[in-house]
Amino acid sequence: RQPDDSLRYAMKWDGEWHITYEVFRDLGIAFAAVLVLIYVLVVGWFQSFLTPLIIMAAIPFSLVGILPAHGLLNAFFTATSMIGFIAGAGIVVRNSIILVDFIELxxxxxxxxxxxxxxxxxxxxxxxxxxxxxxVVGSAVILFDPIFQGLAVALMAGEIASLALSRVTVPIVYYMANKHLATKHEGTDL
Structure with a gap:
């Protein structure tokens, strides 16, 4: 807010922090909207309400790589890091869809x-x-850029962690969910 009198000075202590808060809030809302949109699209593709949850279960695995990598590289978790997490989530979902689609085929x-x-x-x-x-190779170009370092760290570490973890967990979760449903259907046929 502006001072009432132009001869009086005013100082706003929370200016930069407030902007940072608003950026992360807006990115969080955008990420939630993207998750809903991904869920709806995958429900339409697989004609199942459970399969998208299995596919999207791999998204948090990228955080397993992102947060420690920021600490190891002494990089701040910035708005560009959050953008990298959101972009990486799309790649993780694509990888999970590849696995689930192959299983169903x-x-x-x-x-x-x-x-x-x-x-x-x-x-x-x-x-x-x-x-x-x-x-990883594409993000290495911007790894040492002071503005886009968070984006590079998030993309690189998120992809490495989710590759290792989603390759194992998505098929296992799919197996557990569908084996349970198959057992349930066998029990009702008797």
Whole structure:
């Protein structure tokens, strides 16, 4: 707010902090909206309300890499870091969709669930690895830029962590969820 009299000076102590708060608040709202949109789109694609939750379960795994990497590199978690987390979430969802789609394709071919899950983790690892490598190499260019360092750290560390963790956990969660449903349906048929 401006002073009432132009001859009197005023100082606002919370100016920069307030801007930072608003930026993170707005990015958090944008991230929540993106999560809802991703969920709706994946529900439409897979015709299931459970499958998108399995796919989106891999998103927090990128934080396992992002937060420690910021600490190790002595980099601040800035607004560009948050943008990197949001962008990385899209890549993580894409990798999870690759796994789940492969599992469901194998199931339609008549393969047992346990074998389809194992094949998905093995066969679809190369596209996931190539995507992560492209992100890491592409982000390395801006790693030492003072403004975009947070973006680079978030993208690189998030992709490395989510690649390692989502490759294992998404197929396992899919197996557990669908094995449980298959058991439930077998019990109702009796």
């Amino acid at each position: 194998r199931l339609k071919e008549g393969m047992p669930l346990d074998r389809a899950v194992i094949d998905a983790g093995a066969v679809r690892f190369r596209p996931m690895l190539l995507t992560a490598a492209a992100v």
